[in-house]
Amino acid sequence: MNSRHKIRGLYAITPDEPDTALLVQKVTAALQGGVALLQYRNKAANHKLKTQQARALLPLCQQYGVPLIINDSIKLCLTLDADGVHLGAEDGDLKEARTRLGADKILGASCYNRIDLALQAQLAGADYVAFGACFSSDTKPNARHAPLSLFKEAEQQIHVPMVAIGGITLENAVQVLRAGADAIAVVNALFSAENITETSQQLSRYFPRENFDALRAL
Numbered sequence: 245m246n247s248r249h250k251i252r253g254l255y256a257i258t259p260d261e262p263d264t265a266l267l268v269q270k271v272t273a274a275l276q277g278g279v280a281l282l283q284y285r286n287k288a289a290n291h292k293l294k295t296q297q298a299r300a301l302l303p304l305c306q307q308y309g310v311p312l313i314i315n316d317s318i319k320l321c322l323t324l325d326a327d328g329v330h331l332g333a334e335d336g337d338l339k340e341a342r343t344r345l346g347a348d349k350i351l352g353a354s355c356y357n358r359i360d361l362a363l364q365a366q367l368a369g370a371d372y373v374a375f376g377a378c379f380s381s382d383t384k385p386n387a388r389h390a391p392l393s394l395f396k397e398a399e400q401q402i403h404v405p406m407v408a409i410g411g412i413t414l415e416n417a418v419q420v421l422r423a424g425a426d427a428i429a430v431v432n433a434l435f436s437a438e439n440i441t442e443t444s445q446q447l448s449r450y451f452p453r454e455n456f457d458a459l460r461a462l
Contacts, residue, residue: 251372251405253280253451255429260288264297270435271301275308277444283330285315298324311350318344338368357390359398366404377410378420382432395424414446421450
């Protein structure tokens, strides 16, 4: 596992924003609030726009000391020298991805509601696994449901950080952390908020060591 970056806290995932300047503005606001990791994802963009947007976000993330994870594209990650890649189950072989990325890049894997996929990802060298959708999500309305009980079931076998994703909001984030997640991945609840910085601060406040330990003990 990559020891340079601890996978814990608020994990922001970018929305499908075609306007690069607006995307940078939104991400800046989120970073100011305390985001721990940022994943660049834009399913609606072509390769040229993805490259342009990721290139704009990388120095911004570096300024705030936040790793930039690229969704689905090892090639783009290596081209820009971003901090890592997140892959879905159909986005390529994780062992091959680890080989291509080397030991120093972060590798994350979507495992949906399946502990067996998480075990495979862990064995392949993933730095974290993501379970979800924990709640109904506007981003992926047809996503498979991952019950919160999955985190407790997985923790005896999964020894890399577990990220929760899908429909996470200010109102239900505490439930997810109590269930055993190490990080919460958020799209709409953050980037569609009226005040992105304030929402980022509110979601991040659960992760100071004293708060995090207290929540996990409940």
